[in-house]
Amino acid sequence: MRYADRIHTKLTQALAPVTLIVDDQSAAHAGHGGAAPGGETHFEVTVVSAAFAGKSRVARQRLVYDILKDELAERVHALSVKTLTPEEVA
Template sequence: MTLETEIRDALEASFSPTVLAVINESHLHAGHAGDDGSGESHWRVEISTAALDGKSRIAKHRAIHAALGEDIISRIHALSLQIS
């Protein structure tokens, strides 16, 4: 299972989003700090879900990190979140 699939599955299970895009941006950072050569180090997530409505930006980020869990988060160098 790819890291993209793991991220997608974890977020779908936790939030039932109406919009979810999981974009691997690792190729944009090849050779830079945090590039571990795996091709799965830098990610952008675009998500829209009623489950995060009314929460502060920090609370939304914390909820997403909690949903992904330590196993997934520990394998990501950079995670960009766009939450609507």
């Protein structure tokens, strides 16, 4: 399974997001540190979920990083995370 799919599946199962965007930006980082042949090393993730309600920005990001700890340990070199509640989008 591709890493983008793994990220999408894990975040969907853990956070039940109303919006989830997983953008593989690896091509833009080819030749940079952490880039690997075949890509799937640099991602930007936007998650809109009620699970973030009452949590600080740092706590939200820690939650996402914890959910994706295996992917970060294996191949994902860089992960940019944007976390919002549905109310913050409206």
